[in-house]
Amino acid sequence: MTGATPPADVARATLTIRLASPRGFCAGVERAIRTVEDALALFGAPVFVRHEIVHNAHVVERLKAMGAVFIETVDDAAPGRPLIFSAHGAPQSAYDEARARDITPIDATCPLVHKVHQEIRRHVGKGRHVVLIGHRGHPEVIGAMGQAPAGAVTLVETKEDAETITPPASLAYATQTTLSIDDAAQIIEILTRRFPGIEGPRRSDICFATQNRQEAVKLIAPGADTVLVVGSPQSSNSNRLVETALVAGARSAMLVDDPRSFDLEKIKGARVVGVTSGASTPEDLVESLLARLASIARIDVRTVEKTQEIVSFKTPALLAG
Numbered sequence: 001m002t003g004a005t006p007p008a009d010v011a012r013a014t015l016t017i018r019l020a021s022p023r024g025f026c027a028g029v030e031r032a033i034r035t036v037e038d039a040l041a042l043f044g045a046p047v048f049v050r051h052e053i054v055h056n057a058h059v060v061e062r063l064k065a066m067g068a069v070f071i072e073t074v075d076d077a078a079p080g081r082p083l084i085f086s087a088h089g090a091p092q093s094a095y096d097e098a099r100a101r102d103i104t105p106i107d108a109t110c111p112l113v114h115k116v117h118q119e120i121r122r123h124v125g126k127g128r129h130v131v132l133i134g135h136r137g138h139p140e141v142i143g144a145m146g147q148a149p150a151g152a153v154t155l156v157e158t159k160e161d162a163e164t165i166t167p168p169a170s171l172a173y174a175t176q177t178t179l180s181i182d183d184a185a186q187i188i189e190i191l192t193r194r195f196p197g198i199e200g201p202r203r204s205d206i207c208f209a210t211q212n213r214q215e216a217v218k219l220i221a222p223g224a225d226t227v228l229v230v231g232s233p234q235s236s237n238s239n240r241l242v243e244t245a246l247v248a249g250a251r252s253a254m255l256v257d258d259p260r261s262f263d264l265e266k267i268k269g270a271r272v273v274g275v276t277s278g279a280s281t282p283e284d285l286v287e288s289l290l291a292r293l294a295s296i297a298r299i300d301v302r303t304v305e306k307t308q309e310i311v312s313f314k315t316p317a318l319l320a321g
Helices: 027-043 057-066 092-100 111-125 139-145 159-164 181-194 208-220 236-247 283-294
Strands: 014-021 047-050 068-071 082-085 104-107 129-133 153-156 171-175 226-230 253-256 272-277 298-305
Touching: 014 208, 014 283, 027 047, 027 057, 027 082, 027 111, 057 068, 082 092, 092 104, 111 129, 111 139, 111 171, 129 139, 129 181, 139 153, 153 159, 159 181, 171 181, 181 208, 181 236, 208 226, 208 236, 208 272, 208 298, 226 236, 226 283, 236 253, 236 272, 272 283, 283 298
Parallel strands: 014 272, 014 298, 047 068, 047 082, 082 104, 129 153, 129 171, 226 253, 226 272
Antiparallel strands: none
């Protein structure tokens, strides 16, 4: 049973924890959460938020308690009240609908997602068909495809898709910002081989925070009995960290949505455990997981740092004062 007293021999064991750095909140997530908090302070409750502001239930529940109301469609927002668009971005049509209903739109879209939006609009404006590499149904992909007229963007999810698509001759590509670096590179290689004239971004669309967290996982994974990624199942970047850990040599890897209910039997017998967290995960959840691990063993925490992140993004102009 979860939380039961462990056998004495397990309790006396030493568990080496490889703690990845960087981990947790990225600059875009911090900005998005700050946007909701600032809007509540300026306008009072309720403030409406289209889609989860970030993919973490703990963050969403805290903001709900403060007066944020999370909705899926603009129709569900009250006229005259602010409506925040989440860090994942939204189609242009959602902004148009908000303004038509006398709703004040506040854009919490991550600036790096905005970069992808701008690329798509620029390519379409120049007559190019855009191949978007991403995961069907993800809010970021829906928002990115909504920057162009219907039929102007083709979604590619896999290497098999890249080998079989037959788009128009004049092409460009863009990517979802939270993809696996290695998987995206393989798909891009196929596209550039099949379509030598295809235009790409000057710099990778995959955000620096996603890249940094994946590179840090590659340092803690080799030889680890398991890697625990604190993050929500809906979080694309958290799921990519699990996949990256397995490819990098961890014997197992899994998501931990809520450390308080995590079944410690899943790591029974482990001696080396990697720990990291997705870009929308609060650090207190990581601390909670470490406390749970400390309840079954003496833990030796060793921080493994890939790089330091010092980036921050400005608050949306409407709230900056």
